[in-house]
Amino acid sequence: MNRIAVRNIERASAEIIEGLAKVGVSTAHEALGRMGLMHTGIGPRQQGARIAGSAVTALCAPGDNFMLHVALELLHPGDILVVATLSPSTDGYIGDLLVTAAKARGAVAMVLDAGIRDVAEIREMQFPVWSRCVSAQGTVKETVVSANVPVTCGGAYVVPGDIIVADDDGVVVIPRLQGARVLEAARRREQDEVSTRARLNKGEVTLDVLNLRSKLSDRGLRYVDGPVDWSGGDKDI
């Protein structure tokens, strides 16, 4: 799996990808069964973007973006470039030039378990990026690793062609073959929430709307009439 670049990958249909972009990260992640979320250290470098696309991956040495250049050429319109590193790096793996290149290839976003630079320019270009941090520290182009192979990025396993969904809540990876099932489940969740939201807006409490009261008492919750004086004796309530 070392020193290879894979030229053709399978992608999910545009319809599924667009559908997942609309439901967003939190709902898609629930629909997948709470799997595939990148850790919270991988955050948006802009506010308000919500996007989905097919993963094209670059596996890079720390402080070295050589394989990112290889991956750039493998991008198809609608793809998201996912950059992982062999060991932790905060360096700025992309700047405005590489975003220019990615946009010209039709990429819709980038996700990096590393840093980016030229963040002001990239925000102006309206190209959404999720990264570990921002750093002016540039990278070298010395070490060949791989492109378009499975990687772990932000603690999540990404196979090329998997569907990446990203918004202000973070980044989730949907296995390509699960896309249709997840989209359907996500839409059902959204449907279910409509009536819940209506009831909550009217002032009903979630204990009733979600039928939690009997579970609460089964597990031993006691209601106590306060106010309580929380000094020494309080702990014997």
Place this chain on the structure above:
Amino acid sequence: MNRIAVRNIERASAEIIEGLAKVGVSTAHEALGRMGLMHTGIGPRQQGARIAGSAVTALCAPGDNFMLHVALELLHPGDILVVATLSPSTDGYIGDLLVTAAKARGAVAMVLDAGIRDVAEIREMQFPVWSRCVSAQGTVKETVVSANVPVTCGGAYVVPGDIIVADDDGVVVIPRLQGARVLEAARRREQDEVSTRARLNKGEVTLDVLNLRSKLSDRGLRYVDGPVDWSGGDKDI
């Protein structure tokens, strides 16, 4: 103190709470004697909000927001829901549905030593939240702990009914019975700063405005005329 939910708590007066909201976190914290500040990891998820309210608390298991639902029902208009966990968790304890529920009960803010999700929607709802992070990871509803009991949140001790003040500088906890005293001290501080600010605007330096010069020389500061060549010899100045 386990598995209880306390139904009635005492709250500070609306007048004191509104007064503290206006002075803001940094001044209130000084006025309290530099106590009660949550650590800097608990940050605002929006920009420009400044608020105060009475604490209603939920003590939750990690990855489990069951007690938050119990606490929601205990909220009165003007309250702030404070969520603590038994051990560290970055999960998304609230989303737009629970914020809908909290707003419907009259809550004015939430403070969580944990994550939130649906952050874009929550910002749109203009409901201010301070949290440790943003995470799409949902929670379960399995473990009963307690609601409206004293907790430590962000390293600060919070008794239900304490006054929470929160803005872009962070979150501070004012013990309920200290509210009036703190508000008065805070207003005196603000008054004192008016003339200081005027003098500084005119170009006076703080060494004079704050009478620091004699303290400086007492403690041994020497002024040296530079420029200094900071090579080897410099360290013998």
Place this chain on the structure above:
Amino acid sequence: MNRIAVRNIERASAEIIEGLAKVGVSTAHEALGRMGLMHTGIGPRQQGARIAGSAVTALCAPGDNFMLHVALELLHPGDILVVATLSPSTDGYIGDLLVTAAKARGAVAMVLDAGIRDVAEIREMQFPVWSRCVSAQGTVKETVVSANVPVTCGGAYVVPGDIIVADDDGVVVIPRLQGARVLEAARRREQDEVSTRARLNKGEVTLDVLNLRSKLSDRGLRYVDGPVDWSGGDKDI
């Protein structure tokens, strides 16, 4: 080097400083040879500022901003106050009053390896600050250390009079005597990027624009035609 404050320092010319402000942190850092960058924990407390100035330094005890007051008096128009601490501190070393004082002296920015407070007010005053965090926790004025001596701030070595360049990408320190050389090199870099950007916009890939293909194959990259079934056997590709 203890308990001294240095009154006169040499500064770079306004022309060089203004030039470096325009090229920004990432380009200036490259031009210097990838030295002098503060670590990514020192971030902007506002968005979109890009500035340069001469460093005036304060070396403070943790939780104690006494020397910052000494340094304020040493500021000349166009200077940037750089605050380092003897050991890590997240406290709020400056608030709106000290920013008022700094602006009145002509300072153009502050960089702190520590926290700030009154961040909302400071943003309104449009005074750019780079810091480790935001914290309402105030400081004392008890311990005399030094002002306008060399310090390490954010992991970078800063000699008074060095040129600080700061923007959304972070903070870089340019040794004063290197300013002219770095500015020239930075401008050459910008020039070189014009044609690169044009070629990338037309859809050329960086592997060609930067002549990377032969280096890639020299170092052993093989292209593989996918799609690949990434189960057990995949790893023998």
Place this chain on the structure above:
Amino acid sequence: MNRIAVRNIERASAEIIEGLAKVGVSTAHEALGRMGLMHTGIGPRQQGARIAGSAVTALCAPGDNFMLHVALELLHPGDILVVATLSPSTDGYIGDLLVTAAKARGAVAMVLDAGIRDVAEIREMQFPVWSRCVSAQGTVKETVVSANVPVTCGGAYVVPGDIIVADDDGVVVIPRLQGARVLEAARRREQDEVSTRARLNKGEVTLDVLNLRSKLSDRGLRYVDGPVDWSGGDKDI
């Protein structure tokens, strides 16, 4: 609560304290209902110590151990000195001299939400310490805060006279009035574990010993006969 030192506090009985030292942190923490644990950043600076004692507290400014000297005088034989700071500090609040002083007063351990120094000498003195870190950085003696008042240390709330239990698993705070109840519950837990351990040693599995099988199937676990080919199709199992 500012600038006071409290001279007399109530302590738990020696019998309860000795009993809790024997059961150790993990069992005591369970017996208390999973409350009161300091976070994992407060670790032992030696291996194999297991101890309990009554808390005497010092609330210190960052980088300033003045109040620790006040608290030292308040120590009785069998006490544990608990040091909290107004804001985070990694400085070395104690060294071998202060440990000498504490031992001479009969203290049995120290717990610091801060650093220590002279760690090699302190290990040789066989005086157990739990701290956030080790640091040679000394502190000043300038700022008066308080001694023997409630503090939060390592995220746990400590009232003077509470029982501190500490071992290689960490540090837990048992409210003084809860000591007897917790000790009894802890001993019951230990008793219960005897037969469990015996059954596990014989090779029984916890699913049987703890009667977990029906709960597992109620919540939907399905057993699948492997081996499974974890490529694309795997995710539809």
Place this chain on the structure above:
Amino acid sequence: MNRIAVRNIERASAEIIEGLAKVGVSTAHEALGRMGLMHTGIGPRQQGARIAGSAVTALCAPGDNFMLHVALELLHPGDILVVATLSPSTDGYIGDLLVTAAKARGAVAMVLDAGIRDVAEIREMQFPVWSRCVSAQGTVKETVVSANVPVTCGGAYVVPGDIIVADDDGVVVIPRLQGARVLEAARRREQDEVSTRARLNKGEVTLDVLNLRSKLSDRGLRYVDGPVDWSGGDKDI
């Protein structure tokens, strides 16, 4: 992939596993091509252990070790239990009772992206464990996720049956089908190092032993005769 437990998995041969245990983590990781290393936060809880075994995995909810009990039953002699969580948790997922159970099943080690407790007792039992931390905080048994499915643990992807190698340098995951190839490459590396070590012991420098001198000069290194005065002018060397 949710709510399943896989009963039979394929394992590498005992010969390969024993061979990899002998070469250790650093050499095995090099031989694999610098893949599969868990991040440095997953460290040994003892000193001097060096071990290898087949991975049996448990994917757990945060603060909930229910699936670990399921996985315990799936252990064969020689296996290593690998515990991953759906979101970050520092809780103590295992204590001495579960280690007793694991040893009785023939397990040789555990690796957890979480905490452990009873660490003193576990060290006495001489059962090696690698974990993120030590914490007395116990877990619940409420949420069913999966056992013996692929997981990411410490940022590395682990398929059940993969070979885990662990020692004081950390933990590496060798894909099962790569075991023989990696072992062979690791032994070659060890062989190569014998003569290198001999030459270094004689005082030869690595620049000669590894033939690095021409590469150095090709890339522009200049030797300068010192001593250099590292003041202002130094930077023009």
Place this chain on the structure above:
Amino acid sequence: MNRIAVRNIERASAEIIEGLAKVGVSTAHEALGRMGLMHTGIGPRQQGARIAGSAVTALCAPGDNFMLHVALELLHPGDILVVATLSPSTDGYIGDLLVTAAKARGAVAMVLDAGIRDVAEIREMQFPVWSRCVSAQGTVKETVVSANVPVTCGGAYVVPGDIIVADDDGVVVIPRLQGARVLEAARRREQDEVSTRARLNKGEVTLDVLNLRSKLSDRGLRYVDGPVDWSGGDKDI
């Protein structure tokens, strides 16, 4: 300052270096005026070592130890190799082979703002190392930076030839020309502590031994007779 290796540096006398090794880090750091301490993240990888030597530096790219090989050749007997990186790296920059090489050159220790590997073997070789972490991740040899130039390591500024003192308390950098002065001051401190220790051993408290009582009352400390009921009213003491 780029791409150079400096061949001759000035070193402090063996007498001063040996003297500083004996006083240790905490005392030397105090004697220097609390400057020059590396941050607490740079810790010992063994227990009980206490050493001093002259700094020879390597400035390396992240994940690349090329310059460390250059620096190895520049080592004289009694030197300590100090390794800094251009941006943060946790990789294992040295293993047992490079320690073999360093020992053969007479080096007495290494300090790395990065990781090491083969830590078990290095402990057996009794070669003391201070590093940020342990990691099996190897490095490449591609990028030429510099050797024997000033660096910042662990946040401290190190000029080649400076005296490094390291023990279980951490690592401190003593400027070469300050060595004699610091050693003398350190010995005076040790002398002063003899009588203090004697008085403390007899049971005197530090408030008396260090004459702190009047300073305490000047700054407003009040003694309160407890026990205090720390409920609501407590805060008005």
